[in-house]
Amino acid sequence: MTTDVKLRRYKFDLAALQRLAAMNYAALRPLVESVRQSGSLVIKVGHQLRFALTVLEAAPYTTEVRIEQQALVQQLPGLKETQLDVRLYHDAQLAEVIRSQGVARLQASYDVPNPKMHHADEKHQVNYFLQEWIQLIRERGHLQEI
Incomplete structure (x- = not known):
């Protein structure tokens, strides 16, 4: 008995x-503008979670920022804190994750399976994660300029 499975x-x-x-x-x-004025920004979410927002590169039409989780307590061995590099395109008014957890040059889609085990829609997922992160800091974040 065979079943026809269409992928x-x-x-x-x-x-x-x-x-x-x-x-x-x-x-x-608005967060990037705050970072440009103060140099760096720390966002606390609760007692155990903190993120640093840093401008890596600023040009007339683009700005590249890094969002990096800072551990307040010892994490489990092998657990990586969140790190996203985001490029803002001011002329098009778009923001795109260009690096996530050290993975650069995310492709629009990946064949599955693939050697690095990326999801088929990895690029969309990391940009959606950025949206969820923004929502989290809007609801629970407390900004601290450094």
Whole structure:
């Protein structure tokens, strides 16, 4: 007895990614402006969670920032703190995650399975994670300029 299983290939949705990038840009821009003025920004979420926001590079049409989780207590061995590098495109008003957990040059889609075990929609997922992070700091974050 055989069953016909059709594997559905992931279809990259550019319009959805651009909508997400536009929302992330609008939400990140005020934070990036604060960082430009103060040099660095720390965002506390509760007692055990803290993030640093740093401008890595500023140019007329783009700004690159790093969002990095800072451990307040000893983490489990092998556990990596969150690290995202985000490029803001001021002319297009879009924000895109360009590096996540040290992985650069995220492709729009990946074949599954693949040697590095990326999800088929890895690029969309890390940009959606950025949106969730922004929502978290809006709801529970406390800004501390350094």
